[in-house]
Amino acid sequence: xxxxxxxxxxxxxxxxxxxxxxxxxxxxxxxxxxxxxxxxxxxxxxxxxxxxxxxxxxxxxxxxxxxxxxxxxxxxxxxxxxxxxxxxx
Amino acid sequence: xxxxxxxxxxxxxxxxxxxxxxxxxxxxxxxxxxxxxxxxxxxxxxxxxxxxxxxxxxxxxxxxxxxxxxxxxxxxxxxxxxxxxxxxx
Numbered sequence: 001x002x003x004x005x006x007x008x009x010x011x012x013x014x015x016x017x018x019x020x021x022x023x024x025x026x027x028x029x030x031x032x033x034x035x036x037x038x039x040x041x042x043x044x045x046x047x048x049x050x051x052x053x054x055x056x057x058x059x060x061x062x063x064x065x066x067x068x069x070x071x072x073x074x075x076x077x078x079x080x081x082x083x084x085x086x087x088x089x
Numbered sequence: 090x091x092x093x094x095x096x097x098x099x100x101x102x103x104x105x106x107x108x109x110x111x112x113x114x115x116x117x118x119x120x121x122x123x124x125x126x127x128x129x130x131x132x133x134x135x136x137x138x139x140x141x142x143x144x145x146x147x148x149x150x151x152x153x154x155x156x157x158x159x160x161x162x163x164x165x166x167x168x169x170x171x172x173x174x175x176x177x178x
Binding site: 021031035037039040041044045048049051060 | 092099100113116117122124125126128129133134135138139149153156157
């Protein structure tokens with residue numbers, strides 16, 4: 001068993017309302033950042049998982065996403081697994 | 090001017106308390122995922138920025154992080170800029 005760092009990015013589905021993104025977009029405009037055309041906000045979840053292979057760690061994380069981490073109706077998720085090197089994210 | 094998709098990952102600094110991560114860790118344990126050893130939760134922010142070059146887009150995003158998107162005392166951030174291809178994150 002090795003330890004793997006798994007990065008899970010959970011984002012609101014395209015087309016769905018994202019009030020947090022809208023609020024940040026508005027705040028950036030107020031600060032003068034007119035070049036910003038869109039803002040979407042999601043979650044970045046970092047898991048440390050004991051598993052035999054990175055694929056195994058990835059699969060477990062996918063299951064966790066379906067069961068808990070993401071809302072399948074309103075959110076998409078992307079998963080990347082890498083061997084843990086001791087450096088925290 | 091081109092449009093760039095900028096991914097900003099804001100994460101709690103190592104060593105600092107992360108109550109959201111703790112809550113998710115606890116919930117995963119309750120679901121039987123004992124192989125999960127640590128959970129940290131941050132924000133994934135996707136910006137669409139009009140800029141001349143990816144470096145320019147990246148620099149603007151860094152400024153936005155320092156001014157608004159991240160808390161420099163408690164959070165770290167990582168920025169990746171790529172030319173927008175029309176696909177939403």
